[in-house]
Amino acid sequence: MTRSLTEAELIEAVQNLTSERLSRFLSARIVIPRQSDRGLVYERLDMARLQLACELDDQYEMEPDALSMVLSLIDQIHGLRAELREVLRAIDAQPDPVRSQLVERIGTARFRRG
Amino acid sequence: MSDDPYSVLGVSKDASAAEIKKAYRRIAKDCHPDLKPGDEKAEARFKAAAAAYDLLKDPETRAKFDRGEIDASGQERPQQQYYREYAETAGNPYRAGGGFEGDDMSDIFAQFFGNRRGGGFGGARTHEFHAPGHDVNYSLQISFLDAVFGATQKLTLPNGDRVEVKIPAGITDGQTIRLRGKGAPGYGEGPPGDALVTIRVAEHPVFKREGDDIRITLPITIDEAVLGGKVPAPTIDGRVNVTVPEGTSSGKTLRLRGKGVRKRGSDKRGDQLIELSVVMPDKIDDELKQFMQNWRKSHSYDPRKGMPA
Numbered sequence: 001m002t003r004s005l006t007e008a009e010l011i012e013a014v015q016n017l018t019s020e021r022l023s024r025f026l027s028a029r030i031v032i033p034r035q036s037d038r039g040l041v042y043e044r045l046d047m048a049r050l051q052l053a054c055e056l057d058d059q060y061e062m063e064p065d066a067l068s069m070v071l072s073l074i075d076q077i078h079g080l081r082a083e084l085r086e087v088l089r090a091i092d093a094q095p096d097p098v099r100s101q102l103v104e105r106i107g108t109a110r111f112r113r114g
Numbered sequence: 115m116s117d118d119p120y121s122v123l124g125v126s127k128d129a130s131a132a133e134i135k136k137a138y139r140r141i142a143k144d145c146h147p148d149l150k151p152g153d154e155k156a157e158a159r160f161k162a163a164a165a166a167y168d169l170l171k172d173p174e175t176r177a178k179f180d181r182g183e184i185d186a187s188g189q190e191r192p193q194q195q196y197y198r199e200y201a202e203t204a205g206n207p208y209r210a211g212g213g214f215e216g217d218d219m220s221d222i223f224a225q226f227f228g229n230r231r232g233g234g235f236g237g238a239r240t241h242e243f244h245a246p247g248h249d250v251n252y253s254l255q256i257s258f259l260d261a262v263f264g265a266t267q268k269l270t271l272p273n274g275d276r277v278e279v280k281i282p283a284g285i286t287d288g289q290t291i292r293l294r295g296k297g298a299p300g301y302g303e304g305p306p307g308d309a310l311v312t313i314r315v316a317e318h319p320v321f322k323r324e325g326d327d328i329r330i331t332l333p334i335t336i337d338e339a340v341l342g343g344k345v346p347a348p349t350i351d352g353r354v355n356v357t358v359p360e361g362t363s364s365g366k367t368l369r370l371r372g373k374g375v376r377k378r379g380s381d382k383r384g385d386q387l388i389e390l391s392v393v394m395p396d397k398i399d400d401e402l403k404q405f406m407q408n409w410r411k412s413h414s415y416d417p418r419k420g421m422p423a
Contacts, residue, residue, distance in 0.1 A: 007379035008380065019326075019378040019380060022379070023325065023326075023378055026288075027287060027289055029289075029290050032290045032291070032292045034291075034308075035280055044195075045203075048196060048197040049200070049201075049208070052148050055146075072208070074149065074201065075201060075209045078151065078206070079202075079206070079209040081152075082203075
């Protein structure tokens with residue numbers, strides 16, 4: 001696993017991230033650093049998340065709390081996608097008759113509504 | 115796809131800066147790869163729009179491009195790490211827990227597997243469900259000066275464990291610290307969740323935080339305001355003497371460089387701002403009253419000159 005970053009390394013690594021901006025993002029819980037022997041550290045995932053937060057902030061000049069909410073919705077969508085993929089993989093591993101039954105069932109549920 | 119940044123953004127050559135920004139925002143909203151995961155067409159469109167916007171947002175580079183001094187290709191953005199490359203991974207700590215406690219998607223799984231275990235299948239035990247435990251939120255109140263200088267605080271968890279929370283110097287109100295593995299136990303063989311400790315910084319009667327700066331209001335006497343002089347002032351490092359200039363009015367602000375809070379990711383510190391406020395004596399005695407009455411007769415001045423009547 002790659003090494004986690006200190007605050008100074010993080011500010012250096014993320015485009016358009018300043019010390020003031022990081023403070024504002026931290027107060028809105030946009031990222032949550034981890035306590036370690038080296039002080040608070042950030043993972044690669046935090047870095048990519050902050051990059052996205054900076055971009056959204058630049059594009060839409062959002063309140064940090066609004067930005068935090070948008071990111072949490074994005075997280076939920078990603079989570080949902082990952083779990084949906086798990087379910088589909090499980091369906092795919094079923095014997096043929098079961099699979100076609102499931103496909104039919106899901107298709108019906110999706111398209112016969114309304 | 116066209117190389118012309120104007121047609122990439124769908125604006126005319128004479129579009130205003132605001133129109134260009136608006137066009138870019140619209141494409142970013144529809145096509146940002148982190149908002150549209152898995153859509154390659156959208157991603158290509160976003161990248162082209164981002165490159166076009168980079169070129170056109172700065173009036174100088176835009177003018178250079180318009181004059182043909184640079185071409186559209188020279189403005190490629192540096193390789194970017196997209197959040198979605200991490201966001202879907204099982205280890206994404208922001209997916210479970212966080213702001214929507216108890217509402218994260220794993221609960222759908224947990225409920226599903228839980229119900230099945232409960233007996234839907236006539237006692238035929240299905241496989242155990244494994245998932246990381248929930249993150250647990252805690253709140254920790256610290257003093258203003260502990261936030262400024264950093265401190266170590268003990269937190270007692272519901273199971274009786276005591277954990278140390280190391281508060282770094284310069285922490286701001288609302289910041290949260292992750293203590294790995296100190297949350298709820300995992301489902302099945304899943305790892306435990308994290309403890310998320312949100313720091314609440316108590317107000318200080320004298321010092322106020324403004325980013326990395328600290329602001330105080332310092333009362334001075336009328337004689338100090340008129341004559342000027344050295345006046346003692348509190349700072350977070352202790353008392354210092356500041357020079358009040360002759361003829362100081364309320365609201366004048368002095369700046370002590372480097373007497374503020376440590377900046378994040380650096381050894382530098384912000385400043386302390388001292389707003390001076392002239393305070394009258396408790397009692398206006400006859401001597402002062404008489405002096406002012408005499409003084410007024412020959413020294414009138416109008417600080418409200420130019421204000422609307």
